[in-house]
């Protein structure tokens with residue numbers, strides 16, 4: 494079967510094709526650059542638009558993407574890696590404390606990892622230190638609340654109409670959560686802008702282009718980089734658009750990665766023979782050293798990278814991506830007309846036994862170069878594909894490796910639940926719906 498037809502109730506009836514085939518994903522995801530909208534605007538009735546920029550289309554999307562791309566350049570990622578490493582060290586200290594408090598008990602792992610990825614994204618996206626800011630935790634809670642509410646709205650047709658939705662308790666809750674989010678990001682942007690004015694007045698940044706030279710210890714957040722780029726742009730972003738950019742990176746950049754890392758620990762904790770290979774690799778790269786990992790050492794952890802890739806195959810953090818066709822597209826014998834809504838199911842495709850034999854078997858060697866070379870690149874798309882793919886892919890892989898490496902250099906892990914017994918479900922993100930309990934046993 495290549496696609497499923499879904500008919501949904503929205504202000505007008507919406508027909509959606511859920512695509513299950515590699516070839517069809519290829520046609521849908523690589524549509525022309527001129528107009529590659531996602532359909533979150535359709536599905537979530539515009540409410541997500543208030544928070545994020547995911548529904549921006551055409552030239553506007555292209556302009557904004559060009560503007561934020563330099564902030565994800567490889568040279569800048571290395572600077573961000575310093576923050577990722579510092580936070581990974583804090584995580585291991587926190588885990589040590591937790592284990593000392595509850596000797597012999599398994600740890601509910603996801604909250605620890607999420608606090609870490611949230612701290613990382615706050616510092617890298619906004620330049621805010623999480624420990625100094627209680628409001629950041631509130632920001633994260635509200636972000637989760639809004640994504641749950643958006644999804645609930647999708648299942649209740651009478652919530653479709655804004656005027657009605659905002660009169661009802663859930664609509665009011667949603668509005669208040671969005672206001673908290675906006676207020677926080679706007680405050681940070683205003684503060685950043687004021688700081689920059691002050692710095693300019695004091696001529697502290699005489700040579701902007703050299704700001705990333707190694708002898709300059711100052712680290713810039715995504716927001717600083719965006720403001721730098723924005724100053725050079727012919728059509729700069731407004732404050733509201735800047736806010737949406739930062740919110741998007743905050744939203745897209747912490748839960749996705751923390752859940753991916755937690756699933757990795759869960760799968761390693763169920764597959765001791767593969768976990769042993771990770772420990773062997775760590776021993777080879779680090780020996781008995783206890784110093785934090787360097788970027789070079791992280792890049793040598795090829796097996797760990799394959800482990801993370803295989804985890805994202807079985808548990809893609811984003812299980813579905815959406816598109817609205819910008820042109821008629823021929824799929825098999827059918828012509829699907831322009832403007833049709835399409836869902837590409839990453840989850841179903843990456844677990845399709847015709848493409849991935851024995852799909853629920855965890856096997857990192859599927860990603861050995863010799864085993865991947867003949868595979869269609871659209872068979873594996875946890876970061877989506879085509880021009881509108883995940884801009885944070887390299888950031889996420891680096892972060893996952895740094896955090897996993899920091900944990901697995903200290904402990905062996907064993908999961909309480911198995912693949913058959915753990916409960917999880919699809920919302921915007923594929924997340925566990927129960928605690929992911931893991932035993933951590935010191936290696937020394």
Ligand code: HEM
Nearest residue numbers: 745746749750753810811814876877881882883884885889
């Ligand atoms: C394991 C971690 C991650 C996964 C699996 C993931 C996956 C995805 C997917 C599937 C999309 C949707 C693309 C589409 O609709 O085709 C996306 C978009 C996006 N992601 Fe990620 N992501 C991850 C981490 C990150 C991180 C760490 C950041 C930022 C630091 C980030 C920033 C973004 C942004 C800004 C977009 C929107 C891109 C656009 O519309 O131009 N992601 N991500």
